[in-house]
Amino acid sequence: MPHDHHDHDHPHTLLPPDPALRVKALETLLERKGLLDPAALDEIIETYANKIGPQNGAAVVARAWADEDFHRALLTDATAAVSEMGFYGRQGEHMVAVENTDDTHNVVVCTLCSCYPWPLLGIPPGWYKSDAYRARVVREPRKVLAEFGLTLPEGKKVRVWDSTAEIRYLVVPQRPAGSEGLSQEDLAKLVTRESMIGTGLAKEQGA
Amino acid sequence: MSRVHDMGGRFGDGPIPIAGTDEPVFETEWHARALAVTLAAGALGKWNIDISRHARECLSPKDYCRFTYYEKWMGGLADLLVDGGVVTREELAGAAPQPAPKELQERKLSASRVATVLAAGGPANRDGAAPKFAIGDKVRTRRIARNVMLDGGHTRLPAYAAGVEGEIILSHGCHVLPDAAAHRLGEQPEPLYTVVFDAGDLWGEPERAGDEVTCDLWQSYLEPVT
Numbered sequence: 001m002p003h004d005h006h007d008h009d010h011p012h013t014l015l016p017p018d019p020a021l022r023v024k025a026l027e028t029l030l031e032r033k034g035l036l037d038p039a040a041l042d043e044i045i046e047t048y049a050n051k052i053g054p055q056n057g058a059a060v061v062a063r064a065w066a067d068e069d070f071h072r073a074l075l076t077d078a079t080a081a082v083s084e085m086g087f088y089g090r091q092g093e094h095m096v097a098v099e100n101t102d103d104t105h106n107v108v109v110c111t112l113c114s115c116y117p118w119p120l121l122g123i124p125p126g127w128y129k130s131d132a133y134r135a136r137v138v139r140e141p142r143k144v145l146a147e148f149g150l151t152l153p154e155g156k157k158v159r160v161w162d163s164t165a166e167i168r169y170l171v172v173p174q175r176p177a178g179s180e181g182l183s184q185e186d187l188a189k190l191v192t193r194e195s196m197i198g199t200g201l202a203k204e205q206g207a
Numbered sequence: 208m209s210r211v212h213d214m215g216g217r218f219g220d221g222p223i224p225i226a227g228t229d230e231p232v233f234e235t236e237w238h239a240r241a242l243a244v245t246l247a248a249g250a251l252g253k254w255n256i257d258i259s260r261h262a263r264e265c266l267s268p269k270d271y272c273r274f275t276y277y278e279k280w281m282g283g284l285a286d287l288l289v290d291g292g293v294v295t296r297e298e299l300a301g302a303a304p305q306p307a308p309k310e311l312q313e314r315k316l317s318a319s320r321v322a323t324v325l326a327a328g329g330p331a332n333r334d335g336a337a338p339k340f341a342i343g344d345k346v347r348t349r350r351i352a353r354n355v356m357l358d359g360g361h362t363r364l365p366a367y368a369a370g371v372e373g374e375i376i377l378s379h380g381c382h383v384l385p386d387a388a389a390h391r392l393g394e395q396p397e398p399l400y401t402v403v404f405d406a407g408d409l410w411g412e413p414e415r416a417g418d419e420v421t422c423d424l425w426q427s428y429l430e431p432v433t
Contacts, residue, residue, distance in 0.1 A: 010267065012285035014300040020237040022281045026288075027244050029298055033307040035251060039318035041243035047325060049232050049239065090246075093330040094379065096401075111215030111365050113260060114276070123232050123242065129276045132220040138367065139216045140414045147223050158418045162215065164363045165399055165423035166331040166382060 053122035054193035056087050057170060060120060061196065062187035064097075065175045075099060078170065082120060092119035092168050098161060099172040100198075105152050106171045107145070107198030109137045110163040117168035121196060128197065138162060148199045171195065173202040209352055209366040210359070211268040216367040216410065241277035245284050250316035250324055253291035257389035261361040262287045333396035335381030338426065340400060344375045345432040348402070348424065354386045355427075361389035364428045368420070371408050372432055376421065377401035384425055398426040 015022045030036035060082055064071040074081040078095035082088065095117060098106040110116065111134045116124040127133055137144045141158045145151070152158065161169045173195040179187060182205065194200030214220075233239035249259065263283035266274065274282060288294045293311070298304050306312070316324060340346060350370035354360030363385050381396040388394055403421045406413035 010270070010282070010286060011289040011296050011299055012266075012270075012282040014296055015281070015285055019241075019275070019278045019281065020235070022278070022285075023237045023240045023244060025299075026248075026281065026284060027240060029294060029304055030244070030248060030288075032304040033294065033298075034312040035293065035307050035315050036244070036247050037315055037317050040247050040316045040321050041240060043318045043321040044243040044246050044325070045233070045239040047321065048242070053232065088328065089326045090324075090328045093328040094332065094382075096377065109215075111367075112212055112363065113263070125226070125230060126234065126276070127223050127225050130224050131214060131272075132223045135214040135217040135220045136223070138420050139410055141418065142414050144223060148225060154415065158415070159403070160418075160420045161401075162365065162368075162420060162422045164365060165379075165385075165425075167379060167399075167401070167423050 048118075048123050052089075052119060054120075054191075054196065055188070056085075056122075057117070057120035057193075057196045058188040058191035059184070060085060060087065060097075060170065061172055061191045061202075062184045064172055065179075065187055066184050074172070082170075087119045089119045091115070092117045094167045095120070095170060096167055097170045097172050098159075100174045102156070102174075104157045104159055105198065106169075107137060107141055107158060107160045108163060108169045108171060109134060109160060111135070111138055112162075112164060115163040115166075115168065117170055120168075120170055121193060125193070145199060148194060150200055171198040173200075176202050176204045178205045210264050211266075211271045212264045213352070213366050215365045238277045241280050245280050246325075247316045248284060248288065248293075250320075251293065251311060251314050253293055253311075254287055255388055256329060257361055257383070257385040258391070259283060259287060260385070261389040262290070264361065331382045332379070333381050333383060333394060335396040336398065338378050338380075338398035338400070340375050340378070340398070340426070340429065340431070342375055342378060345372060346375060346400075346402060346429040347372045347432050349428050349430075354390075356386060356392060357390050360386060362386050362428075364424060365422060367409055368402075368404060368422050368424075371404055373402040373404040373408075373422075375400045376403045379423070382425070384427070386425075386427075400424055400426070400429070402429070 074097045078097040114129040190203045195202045352364040352366040352369040354362045379399040382399040384395040406418040
């Protein structure tokens with residue numbers, strides 16, 4: 001059987017060791033070869049720093065709480081439902097929404113790398129990409145959740161979704177008590193990034 | 208056998224590095240540049256997402272463990288650029304760069320195309336065979352988590368879920384098979400499923416009986432349990 005040729009030499013060792021200089025070296029090299037437009041980099045950074053982030057997912061969850069038809073559509077075909085709100089794109093081509101209930105709490109991870117629903121949640125936080133989270137949350141989700149300040153009742157099942165393919169998962173947290181009558185805009189303020197990954201719950205009104 | 212990236216279930220990592228809820232999207236300027244350079248270079252079309260994942264997985268275990276997240280991306284990208292013939296080793300080492308061929312330069316991602324490219328994404332679903340398994344079917348995963356086409360190749364069956372019995376809970380139609388696509392062996396689309404495992408079957412001693420873990424797995428990773 002052939003072996004993987006990647007194993008035998010690693011060109012990256014030719015770059016400067018300092019990471020900031022490494023990035024700069026690659027950027028400059030590609031630009032000088034006519035393959036990279038620095039303005040495009042600025043545009044990509046602007047997109048993920050300011051335009052695409054957890055506020056998108058929060059709008060989806062708030063709408064699902066407030067609108068029964070949308071709720072059903074989201075759980076049936078999340079890709080179609082969120083696309084209709086304008087949230088489709090790279091790293092969100094195949095979405096599945098998983099709903100927390102009184103019986104089950106859902107948590108999302110990517111043990112093999114750092115797969116994450118970019119169009120809904122933006123770029124993943126550092127902890128999501130950490131070795132500790134990737135290694136531990138599948139084996140001891142309750143200890144991991146406790147580190148986030150979340151202790152689940154023993155009677156509630158935990159289901160950890162390991163994103164090993166191109167399916168991206170959005171956790172729909174339970175709607176907090178006392179949120180009746182709030183507008184979708186105010187409901188969205190209760191939906192934290194962590195609550196849509198499953199390492200937190202939605203906030204209580206006024207909390 | 209597995210590589211260093213396949214760490215699900217591993218012991219010894221310590222607490223989760225939770226920085227708080229208001230951490231910036233990019234911790235430093237070079238993190239942002241690293242992400243952007245990677246996406247812009249990807250738009251040249253010299254590799255697919257599976258090839259780029261595999262490049263990061265092929266970093267030596269020593270480098271993989273000591274590199275921060277975006278350093279892994281940079282390491283993978285440098286290797287991909289040389290592998291794909293986009294840059295030479297000499298250029299990486301600091302030699303004066305030669306202009307890239309015109310047809311490659313024409314694929315350069317311009318600022319005006321960024322929004323369109325990011326919004327278009329890269330769907331992995333394809334037409335293909337009808338699924339062999341139905342929701343509710345019991346299956347067993349391949350007993351060794353490995354790429355059966357290429358020793359040491361890319362696969363998406365985590366080692367912790369190898370040789371374990373589970374149940375199909377979602378069926379996603381056919382998706383590009385990463386085991387093939389990562390090695391330029393074509394897309395070979397196959398039915399993709401979400402399989403749920405009982406924590407006790409994965410870990411022996413589960414943290415709590417009845418908890419579950421799911422993985423998204425291709426049909427060729429699975430055999431029926433009768």
